[in-house]
Amino acid sequence: MSDAHVPLTSENAQTLLDEALVARTKAYVPYSRFQVGAALQTRDGTIYHGCNVENASFGLTNCAERTAFFRAIADGHRPGDFAALAVVGDTRGPIAPCGACRQVISELGGVDLPVILGNLGGEFMATTAGELLPGAFDQQDLPRD
Numbered sequence: 001m002s003d004a005h006v007p008l009t010s011e012n013a014q015t016l017l018d019e020a021l022v023a024r025t026k027a028y029v030p031y032s033r034f035q036v037g038a039a040l041q042t043r044d045g046t047i048y049h050g051c052n053v054e055n056a057s058f059g060l061t062n063c064a065e066r067t068a069f070f071r072a073i074a075d076g077h078r079p080g081d082f083a084a085l086a087v088v089g090d091t092r093g094p095i096a097p098c099g100a101c102r103q104v105i106s107e108l109g110g111v112d113l114p115v116i117l118g119n120l121g122g123e124f125m126a127t128t129a130g131e132l133l134p135g136a137f138d139q140q141d142l143p144r145d
């Protein structure tokens, strides 16, 4: 299979946004009350849901995007396996992933991964992991033996 990412059709994007909306309902957010959902599609068509999971020790919160990726990795997937990611929250415009998630999306999804960002009002935008975090720190930046 080619390494190139196929551009998402608007139908695919809408399907993935709908999946992210379902994922959002599972959020564990007793502190912020701000539910976020993510849907991560693999190249073989599997869709992993992610939601934000908060903690009384606030800094331990895991965002929806990272939950989706970590689920997929724990299920045996690896960088190169992913086709697209959608994220939704109750934001004024399309949701903006946090910096930590941008770093994880970049490494695990790859810079060309299509990312769809949406909100509850049906607004959405299409971007890529590389556009969300230009110049990300990556494996090449680590010293080699």
Ligand code: THU
Pocket: 029, 032, 034, 035, 036, 051, 052, 053, 054, 061, 062, 063, 064, 065, 087, 095, 096, 097, 098, 101
């Ligand atoms: N959050 C996400 O899960 N993803 C985002 O893209 C933005 C922020 C979560 C973290 C926290 O549980 C809540 O939203 C408020 O910051």
